[in-house]
Amino acid sequence: MTTISPQGGSELRIVILGNDEENKVVKSVLNCEKLTGVEVGLCTLHQGEQTGRKISVVEAPGWDRLRPDRIKEEIVRSVSLCPPGPHALLLVIPVKTTSGDPSVGEINASEMHMRLLSERVWKHTIVVFACDDGVDHQTIQKHIHSAEKILEKCGRRSHVLQKSTCEPPSQIHDLLKKIYSLVKQNHGGFFIPQAYYELIQQKTQEASETELRKRRGSMDSPPSYNKDTGDSEKKESVETPKPSEDKPKITMDFKTISLILFFAFGAVLGAVAGSESGVSGACSGLVFGVVLAVLLASFIVYIYTHIYSSAYPKQPTQSSS
Template sequence: MSSRESRVSRENTDDELRIVLLGKTGVGKSATGNTILGRDAFKAEVSFESVTKESQRESCEISGRRVTVIDNPGLFDTELSNKEIQREIRHCISMILPGPHVFLLLIPLGRFTKHEEASVEIIQETFGEKSLMYTMVLFTRGDDLKNRTIEQCLEKPGSPLMKLIEACGNKFHVFNNNQTEDRTQVTDLLQKIDNMLKTNGGSFYSCKMFREMEREKQEQQIKIIMDRLREREELINKHEEEKERMKMMMEEERQNQDKERKRREEELKREIREQEKHLREIRDEMRQERE
């Protein structure tokens, strides 16, 4: 047992460390799980087609400490529907009760895509904002570093990659899954996780947090539905009001037309009476002349 392994063991005597691997198919999740456990527990991905179809749990002892790793299917992949993803995430959380200490977000060195850029948003939507307190970026393909350090390979401040790391509390580590015999990278990872646990007051991402997040999402969905119903009701009311207004306008127009028609009828009658009077006057004059 190395001095580093002994230190990690002393600080966490009899504690179980619970780890959930997150990432897209092809980033080396299964290989990373095998490196942590020190054995071929997970079937490693040999292509970009997902090997893991459902969450898998494996455990081992590292320096007298129980470490449990969950490898889950495509939370970041597109072949699963939202309903299937939510069902699998609930299953994943239930497999690692009372809850994971850390989410390891796996990103291959040199392959930071738009999808990886959206990782934080995906994690927040799936586990809630608090989950970022328990999230660490784990770069795979550490052999690509050659003789450089990870700090030398990171992008400039303000870049999408650095924003992702900052969102995760500047917590990151590097793995070379081609050197599984190098246990230093594992004990270094465990030490960083322990430092994160101290920062978080020894807490973990609990099922209660997940249930609260789900309840908030349900309440938000209900609010969206209620807002849509209210908007629809307002639209219907507005339409009814418009119909009533048009009806009143048509009624007013009809009344005005009736008034105009009556006015013209009265005017015509008056003209007729005047004409009849004038005609009588002419007849009277003619009769007087004859007499």
């Protein structure tokens, strides 16, 4: 037979639930008459080996032996004792020689108790009709007909267990083959207890919301495709001359030219004004014009030094690297 464990191993995990006859089914699955198991709460964990594969079987207590307030607790416990979850759940419905017609209340109770594990449980369920010795075919068919609603829920997967003692190997293999077929049909999947299932859903939803927020953020702030923008701006800030850097040079050239023009203008003006008195008057006028030009130039230099330079401070020159 092929490997059935979803992790690629060889372990088969089974939980047996019902109102009675669970112990008979455990013996059949493990192919042994004397069982040794570990009790956890009111559940019992059995382990064995079949066809070279390890089998873990959890036997849940019969519903008729539990107080109503303990039923859900023990049912939930049973599916948690074979982590990460059972591959198959066997729902046992007893078929007794003294029972006659099947009890409708018992069938309804089976459906109600299985529903405590959520509707997902039916995907992994096989109904086992555990018969006493001597039960006729007609009685078995009546029980199967009464369980029609449950059979519809679990895909009509069922097995009739007719002996009270361990079955021959061929009969045991029939039940195991149906379990293997169920696991194959579920692609190696197993039933996840509701608490773990809700946690997985919560984590999946949180991961989806985080991914959605990231996508929305990338749409609101699209990436810049101009990789050289920063370098270009930096280069431009270094190489582009600022208007204020050229002002001191232009102003200095203007100062020199102004002084020369003032000297020449003062000398000419003084000479012209003193020429009416002859040569001596022209010389005196020339000297007077030069002195006046010097005073006027000094006044201009004072204005430049104390007013213009403070209004336009000289910018430091950047050295090229």
